[in-house]
Amino acid sequence: MRRRQFLYLTGAAFTAGVVGACVSRVDTGHGVVGAAASPRTAAEAFRAARRFADLPFGQIAYVERGEGNAALFLHGAPLNGFQWRGAMERLSAHRRCIAPDFMGLGYSRIPEHQSLAADAQAAMLVALLDALAIPQVDIVASDSGGTVAQLLVVRHPERVRTLLLTNCDTEPNSPPPKVKPIIEMARTGTLADSTAQWLTDKALARSTFGASVFRDPSRFADETIEYYASPLVSSPLRRAQYHAFHLALEPNPLAGMEALLRRSQVPVRIVWGDGDDIFPPEDAHYLDRTFPRSQGIRFVPGGKLFFQEEFPDVIAEEAERLWRLG
Template sequence: MNSGTTDFGRRAFVRLAVGSLAAGTLAACAPGVARLASPPASRKALDARAFTAARRYARTRFGNIAYVEQGGGDAALFLHGFPLNGFQWRAVLPQLADVRRCVAPDFLGLGYTEPAAGQSVAPAEQADMLVSFMDTLGIGQADVVANDSGGAVAQLLATRHPDRVRSPLLTNCDTEHECPPAAMAPVIAMSHQRTYVDTWLRPWLEDKALARSSQGLGGMTFCKPGQPTDEALEMYLSPLVAHPDRTHAYALALEENSLAGIGPKLAACPAPVRVVWGMSDTIFSPAGAAYLDRTFAHSRGVHRIAEAKLFFPEEFPDVIAAEARELWSAS
């Protein structure tokens, strides 16, 4: 990575260290609501080998959608961020498989999904893809848990297809006034030049320590030392480096504000919504959490995690599982 790109990235990812959270507190979604039973302690995170073995493909007109599924009953969709894939939810799915049919797809252009030739990977198309994906799997309605650009898709899904979304649980993600976030500028600029993969992703894949440094994916979007792990970096970055055209197309599809004007539609959304937000995120500001809370008519409030950054669902799976159970109990 050259020094000019590093300086550009450092300026783009300015730390926003704000907010506080009382230790051990998990705010309830609604007073007096009985919680779903806690998961058995034996439900461990899936490692890369198990996750890969569990991967299946759903054939749709958008392409062959890679996904991993655990559990049964009412469905829940888990929507990942960029440049990640469904492996982001490997520690959450086992914790919720006793109460939901947990399904984690890979978006068009990311992970192991195989897009149809010429298929757009824009957020609106991703939302329509999810409807087709749900139809293929026989899912009429689902709870949705989403992070990062997956959160933008979740908002589009909930407003374009409100009958398909039972409840959204949104973590740090795009909002109407921060779509895309300013920190995406260098990624979009490099993607226009078709250099993003070779300038950032390939070096991170080849040098895991660099990927975990302050100039890498780890320092930018994770708060715990040693994250992301070597196997996570392999799972996330290998398909993106192998298919640079798809990767650049996904980044460029985020350049346009896909959520412009969505506010009134969010206000009309009938589903209960819970927001969980990492307050040390340098990509999305804390204002995003406040916006979602006041805009959704049926918001169940915000759980703020002081030290967490963008991809905290991977680092705090217990929080996500507890919040999901609380929200689903109230739905």
């Protein structure tokens, strides 16, 4: 597959599946591009806040803000917890907001033979909550993080207070057709090399990946590209795990989940970018029909796969509304 085709597909298809002040060309989470310089950029602030939990699965990177009842933010691929910087900034006055990095993505340090499949990711999150002495959480999830969230609701319903799902996998659409070429690149070992191109050609990253996952790709700032891509290609082990993460998307990790989700008593709100051609609006309607306690759908006009970064106010508003039910 040609490099440019890959870069488009990653933006259009990664399913696996930012806090602080910003400088020029950085999305502050307030919808401001070109803000005045501040002592720290968003990525620097997020990096400074990063912690690690030593678990049987490895050293799991996470960022935490706020206090009180906990909210767990689950990112998409090839992103990491930085995806939720804007939402966390707004919601940390109401919750203890925790954004971990999944195994095989972001800054978590995982041993070589650890499974990176969705069920292992769900087990890792339960271990993380146990380590942090958190009995129950409100979950906010995106993309492949939505897959793991659905597994948690089914397997550990007592740990989930509420669930806010944004564009993500569903049982009938996992992995989506547009992800399968990416899985094939992981299989042939070319995915990491293609992703590494983002670090040397950020304009290309914006015009391909950015254009397919953001309504306004100019907001995909240089530091954001670096924060997402750098750890994925930082060593031979990390490159191999990046591939393994995507190979674990098949077979469908949500196979057989619908009947179990139909019995869930967790309140669910669905917030969906209607401009996404990977997880189209029908996926949102499917989730609304499936969850008995669905609180309905809010469509974000023109929003694409990772609209959460561009519209953190929407996420905050809908999360607060849902949390009042929990």
